[in-house]
Amino acid sequence: QISEAEVALFSVPSYACQRRTTRDNHNSNLTDALSLLAENAELNNEDGRGVAFRRAAALMKALPTQVISMSQLRGLPCLGEHSLRVIKDVLENGVSSEVESTKQSKRYKALKILTGIFGVGAKTADRWIREGIYNLEQLRDSGQTLNRAQKSGLEHYDDLNEPVTKAEADAIGEIVQKAVDSVLTGSQVALTGGFRRGKLTGHDVDFLITHPEEGKEVGLMPKVVAWLESQGFLLYQKTTRNSYLESKDGPARPASNMDRFERCFSIFKLTKGKEQESTQPEEQNDLKTKDVLRPHMQVDTDQQLCELSKNYQMEAASHKIWRAVRVDLVVSPISQFAFAVLGWTGSKLFERELRRWAGHEKNMSLSSHALFDNTQNKYLRATSEEEIFAYLGLEYIPPSERNA
Ligand code: TTP
Ligand code: MN
Ligand code: MN
Ligand code: MN
Secondary structure, eight states: OOOGGGSOOOOOOSSGGGSOBOSOOTTHHHHHHHHHHHHHHHHTTOHHHHHHHHHHHHHHHTOSSOOOOGGGGTTOSSOOHHHHHHHHHHHHHSSOHHHHHHHHOHHHHHHHHHHTSTTOOHHHHHHHHHTTOOSHHHHHHHTOOOOHHHHHHHHTHHHHTSOEEHHHHHHHHHHHHHHHHHHSTTOEEEEOHHHHTTOSEESSEEEEEEOSSTTTTTTHHHHHHHHHHHTTOEEEEEEEOOOTTTOSSTTTSOSSSOOOOEEEEEEEEEETTGGGGGGSOHHHHHHHHHHHHHHHHOOOSHHHHHHHHHHHHHHHHHTOSEEEEEEEEEEOOGGGHHHHHHHHHOOHHHHHHHHHHHHHHHSEEEOSSOEEETTTTEEOOOSSHHHHHHHTTOOOOOGGGBOO
């Protein structure tokens, strides 16, 4: 038994952007439970509930030690009645009954499987479930019309649900840099998203592209995409043009959290083992290539060629030589680059909290394009993330500590 006096109380600021949240989490039993309920709420289009659970989870993630007693949580922000009930359940029983029953529910399982298809959101999944579709087999049998993204998503389902490693992200980064160099000299590529925050794996790889000379970046994306396509690197791509300048509401009041940069949602075809290539000695690579190629070159008849091709295809299918990886590309003019980097580094909750802080505490509007001061009625220019934090009156939080 631990007396209340021996249990330290935590003091934590209420906005996630005021806190340093590293990847090291002393309360994963609690954050896993709260995150699952957040995810379930989001999958059911209950956004308010989703955010409440996300904030509670982020708060627990920021605590410096493991929570062992409810009394330690007294006075902490972000913990609503429902979240406290879940935490209490986990602390007392090891698991939350609500989390366990959610995990077991037919609806939750189906929502997870169906939204695991790239291009399928909560609304589509809900409609399919109402039509009796709970898994991929039933979806295939149903004859539902799928759009181009969903067809690709279904085709590469297993690959896209397998976490992307940092090594794979770096290999793709090299390809993107090569693409950008080939179409416009001087262009710069920055890794953003979870990998910039130091995560070891991700669900995709995010890149931001710019050029030091303002205006040079206009029309860059279609050229980059065409180059990638010509080299056979793309399994799927959908490019959306920049709609920032023509938008009526202006950057101060974005219609949604979606930014208006020129962007490309894509699926890359990444050759396996490519990410380890540079760590292998040259000679070893040469030997392997020769060993593999030699038998292929001694082909005398069409029949032999056919056999060989069949063998090759079976070989390729059994240990596939490439995998599909989701990649997001965004192009930003240099004048907005600092805002774009900040906006695309995440985490999603950290971003949401930054915008809430700006609006509620500073009477400013922050987007991935700009920062507008509503009191002074003017835009605040910045060329670095540090400057943006300073404008917002926040201590600078480096990417590795934005894992809220
Ligand atoms: P994600 O790639 O969705 O998330 P992540 O990289 O943090 O994690 P994961 O490993 O699962 O990929 O989003 C990255 C950031 O991009 C996130 O902070 C929000 C931002 N973003 C936008 O600004 N606009 C958008 O339209 C989208 C989809 C993301
Ligand atoms: Mn620690
Ligand atoms: Mn990402
Ligand atoms: Mn992304």
